[in-house]
Amino acid sequence: MEKDSKIYVAGHNGLVGSAILRKLKENSYSNFVFTPSNEYDLTNQQIVINFFEKEKPEYVILAAAKVGGIVANNTYRAQFIYENLQIQNNIIHQSYKFGVKKLLFLGSSCIYPKNSPQPMIEDYLLTDILEYTNEPYAISKIAGIKMCESYNLQYGTNFISVMPTNLYGQNDNFDLEKSHVLPAIIRKIFLSKCLNSNNFDLIRKDIKLRPISGISAESTDNEIIKKFEGFNIFKNKLILWGSGNPKREFLHSDDLADACVYLMENIDFKDITKLKFNISDYNKFKNYEIRNTHINIGSGTDLSIKELAEMIKKIENYEGEILWDTTKPDGTFQKLLDTSLINNLNWNYKIKLEDGINKVYENYINSL
Numbered sequence: 001m002e003k004d005s006k007i008y009v010a011g012h013n014g015l016v017g018s019a020i021l022r023k024l025k026e027n028s029y030s031n032f033v034f035t036p037s038n039e040y041d042l043t044n045q046q047i048v049i050n051f052f053e054k055e056k057p058e059y060v061i062l063a064a065a066k067v068g069g070i071v072a073n074n075t076y077r078a079q080f081i082y083e084n085l086q087i088q089n090n091i092i093h094q095s096y097k098f099g100v101k102k103l104l105f106l107g108s109s110c111i112y113p114k115n116s117p118q119p120m121i122e123d124y125l126l127t128d129i130l131e132y133t134n135e136p137y138a139i140s141k142i143a144g145i146k147m148c149e150s151y152n153l154q155y156g157t158n159f160i161s162v163m164p165t166n167l168y169g170q171n172d173n174f175d176l177e178k179s180h181v182l183p184a185i186i187r188k189i190f191l192s193k194c195l196n197s198n199n200f201d202l203i204r205k206d207i208k209l210r211p212i213s214g215i216s217a218e219s220t221d222n223e224i225i226k227k228f229e230g231f232n233i234f235k236n237k238l239i240l241w242g243s244g245n246p247k248r249e250f251l252h253s254d255d256l257a258d259a260c261v262y263l264m265e266n267i268d269f270k271d272i273t274k275l276k277f278n279i280s281d282y283n284k285f286k287n288y289e290i291r292n293t294h295i296n297i298g299s300g301t302d303l304s305i306k307e308l309a310e311m312i313k314k315i316e317n318y319e320g321e322i323l324w325d326t327t328k329p330d331g332t333f334q335k336l337l338d339t340s341l342i343n344n345l346n347w348n349y350k351i352k353l354e355d356g357i358n359k360v361y362e363n364y365i366n367s368l
Contacts, residue, residue, distance in 0.1 A: 008057035011064030019257035043086035081136035165298035169253030244306030298337035
């Protein structure tokens with residue numbers, strides 16, 4: 001990419017998109033176009049066509065998606081598969097139609113089978129059934145991978161797909177119903193701490209900044225307490241879903257952004273096929289079964305949800321008790337990515353988990 005190349009970052013306000021945008025700016029790129037979600041419905045094909053006709057981006061980073069934690073994925077199953085398929089189909093196809101030089105599609109580690117061997121290499125894709133709670137979302141992401149791969153093979157495009165592990169960082173979603181496990185625990189511990197100290201002024205600041213359905217900053221103390229109990233947040237304890245035994249891998253969004261920009265600057269689809277299949281000539285693709293050309297991005301290490309909760313508890317100096325509701329689902333027991341491919345492409349993660357969580361919590365507190 002040239003420093004003045006026109007780059008379209010879809011989903012630039014989200015956790016991933018905003019981190020990638022910061023990294024691009026840090027690397028002196030300056031010519032960006034966006035589709036803010038309040039102005040552009042990316043599930044609408046004509047809106048996306050009109051955008052590409054007007055802007056004609058040279059490079060596309062597809063970070064726009066409907067995302068959420070285990071509760072949201074299991075509750076809004078139809079919305080997760082429909083909206084993500086529509087967004088992907090529209091942007092990937094128009095990128096082909098308008099001659100985009102390179103596209104990077106972001107998926108998720110939930111694409112791998114529920115009982116996949118650990119750590120998960122790219123070739124484990126579609127070898128067994130998926131975890132039920134996020135199956136619709138996973139299928140949409142698998143479709144995006146295969147769409148990029150198929151357009152490359154049929155049309156000679158340069159579309160690459162990356163599969164990040166569980167992410168956290170600046171601009172994370174702290175919604176009590178829809179957030180992922182790490183930001184959810186950070187916020188729940190914070191709110192329980194506030195209850196412990198009867199600091200309802202700080203609680204109201206938090207609610208005003210990060211709204212909670214059913215209450216507001218004007219709600220009474222008792223109304224707030226009752227609402228929090230519905231989320232298992234109490235004055236001297238916190239109840240989290242599941243057993244706490246499943247293990248998860250986490251990567252700071254700034255590390256993911258670093259990997260994505262590195263790939264956009266240095267790695268093409270032909271480089272991936274050459275490394276995986278020793279193929280560098282498009283004319284020879286027909287002689288091979290080219291599949292699973294996506295790239296895992298992670299830290300290569302994991303820990304249990306219980307260990308994560310204890311780490312966050314220590315960082316936040318929480319003196320309350322953390323309990324576990326084993327009647328609730330755990331989800332996939334382990335989702336550790338094998339990162340050999342991207343490591344062989346000369347990229348490695350940098351931010352240690354405890355350091356990253358400290359940074360996120362500091363940002364959370366400073367935002368109030």
